[in-house]
Amino acid sequence: MTPPPAGVRTNDYGQPIGPAVEWTAREPVRPVELAGRWCRVEPLAAAHLPALHAALVLRSSPSIWTYLAAGPFDDATGLNAWLRALNDDPAAVPHALCLPDGRAVGVASYLRLDHLNGSVEVGAIALSAELQRTTAATEAMYLMARHVFDDLGYRRYEWKCDALNEPSRRAALRLGFRYEGTFRKAVVYKGRSRDTAWFSITDDEWVAVRESFERWLVPANFDAEGRQRAALGR
Numbered sequence: 001m002t003p004p005p006a007g008v009r010t011n012d013y014g015q016p017i018g019p020a021v022e023w024t025a026r027e028p029v030r031p032v033e034l035a036g037r038w039c040r041v042e043p044l045a046a047a048h049l050p051a052l053h054a055a056l057v058l059r060s061s062p063s064i065w066t067y068l069a070a071g072p073f074d075d076a077t078g079l080n081a082w083l084r085a086l087n088d089d090p091a092a093v094p095h096a097l098c099l100p101d102g103r104a105v106g107v108a109s110y111l112r113l114d115h116l117n118g119s120v121e122v123g124a125i126a127l128s129a130e131l132q133r134t135t136a137a138t139e140a141m142y143l144m145a146r147h148v149f150d151d152l153g154y155r156r157y158e159w160k161c162d163a164l165n166e167p168s169r170r171a172a173l174r175l176g177f178r179y180e181g182t183f184r185k186a187v188v189y190k191g192r193s194r195d196t197a198w199f200s201i202t203d204d205e206w207v208a209v210r211e212s213f214e215r216w217l218v219p220a221n222f223d224a225e226g227r228q229r230a231a232l233g234r
Contacts, residue, residue, distance in 0.1 A: 026153050028115040029093050034143040037217070039136035041108075041143050044087055044094040048104035052096065053079055055105040055128035067165040068126060069189045083107070086124060094124065097131060097140045105131040108144060118155035118203075120148055135222065138232065141175050142213040149206045156202055163195040172199040174232055176209035 004016035011017050031043030042048070053076040056064070065071030070082040086094040086109060093113065097106035105128045112121040122144055131137050148154045159177045161168035173179070177199035186196040201209055215221070216232045223229065 023118070023155075025116045026118050029110045029113050029120050029148070029152065031093055031095065032147055032151075034147055036136075036139040036143050037219070038100065038134075038139045039143070040098040040100070040102075041095045041140055042098055042104075044083060044096050044107065048096040048098075049076070049080055049083060051104040052083065052107065055103070055130055056107075056126055060129040064126060064128070064132075067162045067168065068124070071126075092124065095144070097127070097137070099131075099136060106137070106140070108140065110144070110148075112158060115152075115154075118153065119158065120154060120156075121158035121160060123160060135217070135226065135228075138175070138213075139217060142210075142217065145175075145201065145206070145213075146210065149201075149203055149210070154203065156200055157206075159199040160196050161199075163197040165197075169197055169199075172197075176205070176212060176233070177201050178205070 004010055008016045009019065032041070033043065034041040057073050057076065057079055062072035065073075071078070073079045073082075083094070086092050086107075091111065091113060093110040095108055095110075096104040097108060098104045107124065107126045108122055109124040110120050111123040112119065114120065122141070127137055145157055148157050157177075159168075159172045159175075161172070163169075163182050169179075178201070180198040180200055183196045183198065185193055187194040212233050216228070216230065221229050
């Protein structure tokens with residue numbers, strides 16, 4: 001048997017094993033209200049549907065749905081059915097992303113819920129044209145991650161996307177996720193095959209990621225027109 005690398009634990013049989021950890025199951029992820037300076041994250045409700053229809057269907061390009069399993073939608077009926085399905089799915093905890101004026105302009109969900117091992121994914125993300133590339137969008141992702149690590153005490157936070165979705169891959173890296181690999185032919189959706197790129201943040205990485213978010217989100221980092229002075233992670 002090849003000796004294990006230096007510093008790796010072994011059992012009584014000389015086999016390498018993972019680090020010891022004291023762990024108890026955490027509370028399941030549930031709908032939650034999270035308030036920031038530029039946005040609010042709220043449990044998805046029927047009251048959000050008119051604003052989401054206006055933002056995601058009427059005022060956004062159908063291209064925002066290319067890499068989502070649902071959409072694009074011609075009217076409110078299809079969008080409402082998708083949102084209801086998210087709300088009814090026991091494996092999803094969907095939230096509306098709202099601006100300070102209360103308007104819902106996007107959706108993001110907690111998925112792959114695993115409170116026994118302290119792992120959860122953020123996904124089913126639909127950002128309207130109004131929300132894309134804004135401080136509010138970044139803050140929403142920060143608030144959701146902070147809840148997972150600081151409030152719930154989870155160990156792992158995941159991001160997955162179609163491997164061909166370059167904007168999503170860039171967003172994951174910008175937000176502090178690390179690329180883990182690509183699952184080939186992982187999903188069939190919209191009549192095509194998808195390779196899925198996996199990213200994650202772990203609890204031991206979160207402190208540095210959180211500090212980066214919080215430095216970026218201070219009002220002094222933005223000029224009078226709302227343009228960032230320093231990029232996230234710099």
